[in-house]
Amino acid sequence: MLQVYLVRHGETQWNAERRIQGQSDSPLTEKGEQQAHQVAQRVRNMGITHVIASDLGRTKRTAEIIADACGCEVTLDPRLRELHMGVLERRQLDSLTEEEEGWRQRLVNGTPDGRIPEGESMTDVSERMHAALNACLDLPEGSRPLLVSHGMALGSLVSTILGLPSWAERRLRLRNCSISRVDHQHSPWLASGWVVETAGDVSHLDAPALDELQR
Numbered sequence: 238m239l240q241v242y243l244v245r246h247g248e249t250q251w252n253a254e255r256r257i258q259g260q261s262d263s264p265l266t267e268k269g270e271q272q273a274h275q276v277a278q279r280v281r282n283m284g285i286t287h288v289i290a291s292d293l294g295r296t297k298r299t300a301e302i303i304a305d306a307c308g309c310e311v312t313l314d315p316r317l318r319e320l321h322m323g324v325l326e327r328r329q330l331d332s333l334t335e336e337e338e339g340w341r342q343r344l345v346n347g348t349p350d351g352r353i354p355e356g357e358s359m360t361d362v363s364e365r366m367h368a369a370l371n372a373c374l375d376l377p378e379g380s381r382p383l384l385v386s387h388g389m390a391l392g393s394l395v396s397t398i399l400g401l402p403s404w405a406e407r408r409l410r411l412r413n414c415s416i417s418r419v420d421h422q423h424s425p426w427l428a429s430g431w432v433v434e435t436a437g438d439v440s441h442l443d444a445p446a447l448d449e450l451q452r
């Protein structure tokens with residue numbers, strides 16, 4: 238049975254400032270670096286064979302710290318990027334106008350194909366996340382990959398595996414450097430395909446950062 242670990246990157250400067258990142262980027266804070274080391278300690282003896290990360294700086298840095306501890310290389314996969322948040326990227330959440338907040342709400346509350354102008358829909362992000370996850374099925378027998386990605390991207394993946402709409406990600410708390418795990422099972426009795434083993438585990442972190450959108 239293929240087991241795939243899913244890790245959200247460490248806290249960034251803009252997470253701490255409640256600034257929307259999407260496919261824009263900001264560096265890990267000191268706390269974010271510390272969280273990445275704590276995940277690395279947690280997974281270093283778990284037999285991870287591949288560390289695959291979104292190509293944004295915050296995920297790359299988190300992945301490097303984890304890969305270093307696991308003795309593997311980082312591979313980049315742009316399909317693991319965060320949802321593109323269009324014209325609202327780089328903006329501070331509390332500075333949004335009523336109209337802008339409306340775009341964001343329509344997106345997170347599941348208006349079909351809702352998107353921020355110039356951004357992606359939740360369906361777009363969950364489709365590319367599933368493609369990246371399914372690519373793990375082509376790895377050699379016995380592989381145990383760990384993917385480093387983002388809050389909404391991972392949330393939409395886990396939600397849709399559960400059979401929920403992609404915007405159910407708002408109901409999942411995937412904090413910075415949380416670990417989730419999904420397994421691919423073949424079973425004549427249970428559901429075949431991807432199943433969720435764990436979501437949002439932060440027991441390895443001494444001080445979980447508060448998610449910027451959940452404070």
Ligand SMILES: O=C(O)[C@@H](CO)OP(=O)(O)O
Binds near residue numbers: 256386450
């Ligand atoms: O892009 C962002 O601002 C947040 C949204 O949840 O995602 P992440 O910090 O996981 O990249």
